[in-house]
Amino acid sequence: MVTLDLHGYGWMLWRGLGLTILVGLGAMALAVTFGLLGAWGKLSRYRAARGLAGTYTTVIRGVPELILILLVYYGVPTLIQDLAARAGHDLRVDLNPFVAGIATIGLIYGAFATEVFRGAFQAVPRDQVEAARAFGMGRALMLRRILLPQMWRFALPGLGNVWMVLIKATALISVIQLEELMRSADIAARATRLPFTFFFAASLFYLGITIVSMVIQGRIESWSYRGAQRG
């Protein structure tokens, strides 16, 4: 067994891992929110909502994450400054990389979550919706009592996928200088001149997150099917 000598920089990687998980969880919460909104838009009766949700997923899936991160972190503050300057105000806006990172990753993976939720809503059997209508349930009550509780079961595998891709995407936030796992490994690699050692160690941390996530996903899925027939 080969052991990795981290030259006293191990703590930095662990701290980076903590920040990576924090950013990942924050972005995932945002992605679920955007995903529910997006799915609601895509399945809406209103043309404008469908168009807006369609544009959202189309644009996000056609543009690289790195471009979107750079656009949010560097582009949005200058855009605001330019607009303020035109209105005659001298404004200096700086985005916090932590906030910008969560917002961008959440926005990107919200588009993927949108597709997951749309599929999940449509997977709830139509006759249950019809039965609820026959009982005289309104749209909101039907959503709360019939659709949402059952939709989660169909959405879980897809959401698990989104999470596993999302947590790897957080590595990109290192380009806007947030000291998460990737950036910490980079700093340690430069200081010790042992790039392979530290990037390999970082990759094992990411692999660990992936494997743990796979195990947890399996548990949650079997839990969500308790009391339901597997067909």
Next chain:
Amino acid sequence: MDLAIVWESLPRLLEGAVLTLEITFVSLLAGLCLAVPVAIARLSHRRILWMPAYGYMLYFRGTPLLVQLFLVYYGSGQFQPLLDQAGVWFLFREAYFCAVLTLTLNTAAYTAEILRGAIIAVPRGEIEAARSVGMSGLLLYRRIILPKAFRLALPAYTNEAVFLLQATSLVSIITLLDLTGVARIIVARSFEPYKLYIAAGLIYLVITYTFVLVSRRLELRLSGHRREQPVGGVGSASGR
């Protein structure tokens, strides 16, 4: 809004887009060649074959592409004497080589997983029929399993190609002047971030959907005589 900077930079952005396309196609092709034997090894019953294939696929699908890119580009420096001795150090000094190597290894792992699913989905009856006329081993794979599996895998593979196209933007981080790299350099000089990043984003958007349109056509043509059941949904998250 003053868009002069975008028009001025357009030729250079398009030059960057050419490099983006080049890196994408080279890596896709090399990745596909690597993915076929890996997928077959993964499905083998022999430990010596499936275990390395499983480990390779788990590692490259379970870690971020950026880490893999840094491991190859910066990490190789740690083994300079060794690589020098082997006479390949001059390759690892080149960002282009490191980028293509990493993207190839990465996409091959995802493609092998797609192919694995497609090979499993080949109807048993067709394989049994082939066996009954005495086909086995490589011949069976070449004549029956792979042609069918490729057709089944096409929709998922189109997705993978789109993800790879977008993933190539990471090569700008190791100094290559692809579409993203060009945009970043112009931004650093002109400090007009949103105009240039939006322009670059639009070019990516056009490339992506042109590609999707073409491959949809191809899919329809290849399955025109009878509609195949596609493997994996379009738009399922399988990125990095």
